[in-house]
Amino acid sequence: MxxxxxxxxxxxxxxxxxxxxxxxxxxxxxxxxxxxxxxVVDGYPSIHITRESLHPIRTGEDAKELFIPVDVPFTKHLVQIFYEQGYMEALNVAANNQQFILSKVAQGVLQMIDMINKVRLFWGSTDLQSTVSIMSTVSQTRNWPNGIFRCIAWHFDQTKLAVGTSDDVVRIYSKGTNLVPILRCRQQRNISMVSWRPLCDSEIAVACETCIIVWTIDPNSVVTRPSVSNAIILTENNHAPIVSIGWNQHGNILASAAANDQKILMWDVEMTRSTAIKRPGGRGNMFLKWSLRGDKMFSATNSVVFRVWETFKWQSEKWNTLSGRVQTACWSPCGQIILFATTEESVIYALSFSQTELIFTKDTNTSPNIAIPLFDxxxxxxxxxxxxxxxxxxxxxxxxxxxxxxxxxxxxxxxxxxxxxxxxxxxxxxxxxxxxxxxxxxxxxxxxxxxxxxxxxxxxxxxxxxxxxxxxxxxxxxxxxxxxxxx
Incomplete structure (x- = not known):
């Protein structure tokens, strides 16, 4: 090798x-x-985004600066922290308090929760991890939580690209124009991925922590800040955080994967309706990728299990990695080869399917049964x-x-x-x-x-x-x- x-x-x-x-x-x-x-790249937009040019992110802490702090009883302060920041922060405050009995009880509870976390994480669960931690671990972008860039996507037919940044804004850059539309709304938090809709000039899907926002950008408009009225917001209970999305080749199906949901959702965007495909093998899905011809789809869970789907009858073939989960993958233009890499091995693997009809056969003698290591x-x-x-x-x-x-x-x-x-x-x-x-x-x-x-x-x-x-x-x-x- x-x-x-x-x-x-x-x-x-x-x-x-x-x-x-x-x-x-x-x-x-x-x-x-x-x-x-x-x-060959003359006329391409010059892009250099500095931290000073990013939009400030408003949080609930900003409003607190308008009020004068007052002394309140510790129990009342603890209740306020519980309602505003959750039980974990309340336990941390109680554990660091000087009241002996309350402090010891809180420390014991925190230790128990920590042990439960370790056990659940060992079995591949991400339920108790913070959203930012999950998205940072799964993201295809390096230094996702602290860097300037979050994601990027090129248009299929035009010299136009969308860039997501850490201020939860998507900027659209096009060749030959200085007009840069900015996509931003209150629901667009913790952007993980952007994807242009095929066979369409002006629609783009933005995957966020709790929803998917499909924006429509009029190419003839001079408005640089489209209103949320130009967007369709897709949400589903318990389908979060959304870490991967992708359109099929016709642009009529949008697939989404969430780190804490076993289901992969197939969205009819115009009807804001979804259909779920589900197979055991992990407590969440971390990555999905359509083949360019749309006849197959790759999906990876948060465990050693990953699947290759046949998209006509939505049958899947289950595979296991040697260790770790699949971090990234990409299809060949013909859709007969997929390259992938895991979180534990510094190796590029390949799965090759010489005949489409043999991918999902039950005959183990003709079905491929091993990934080939191509490059160390x-x-x-x-x-x-x-x-x-x-x-x-x-x-x-x-x-x-x-x-x-x-x-x-x-x-x-x-x-x-x-x-x-x-x-x-x-x-x-x-x-x-x-x-x-x-x-x-x-x-x-x-x-x-x-x-x-x-x-x-x-x-x-x-x-x-x-x-x-x-x-x-x-x-x-x-x-x-x-x-x-x-x-």
Missing amino acids: KNLFDFTAPPDNEITLCEVDGRVHSMNIEFANLNIFTN VTEVDLDGIVVGGLIQSMDWDPTGNHLAVLFRDSNYVTIFTITFLPAVQINASCLVAGAPEETPCMIAFQKNFKQGACLSIGWSSGRLQYFPIVYSDTSASNVIRSIANTY
């Missing part, structure tokens, strides 16, 4: 700009100019830089030629090339480096890039970079794309 020693360390004190005809170009950040090498991404030292480790997210470009990998701890985005003949293989391509003080937070390939592939990278500084991979010989590129789509 190949490993990261096949990569070449990027030059010191330089940022990686692009790859043109197989050659990687980088420059010192002070003089960096992508147009020296290629102009264990942390290595390349000339003084550390690369690799556990994977945060992966994205496969629409042509099928490139795979981008974001690690939990590495400061570099890793790009691989994919070959399909005689079998699928992952090969080392290049490492993308940012400025010395930057770390990568999220990645996504553009959906409609014609000159090769274009990877967008969100850095911890709030800078969003376009990294084009350009082929001058478009005929060769089309041949490779044809092989990827028909394999």
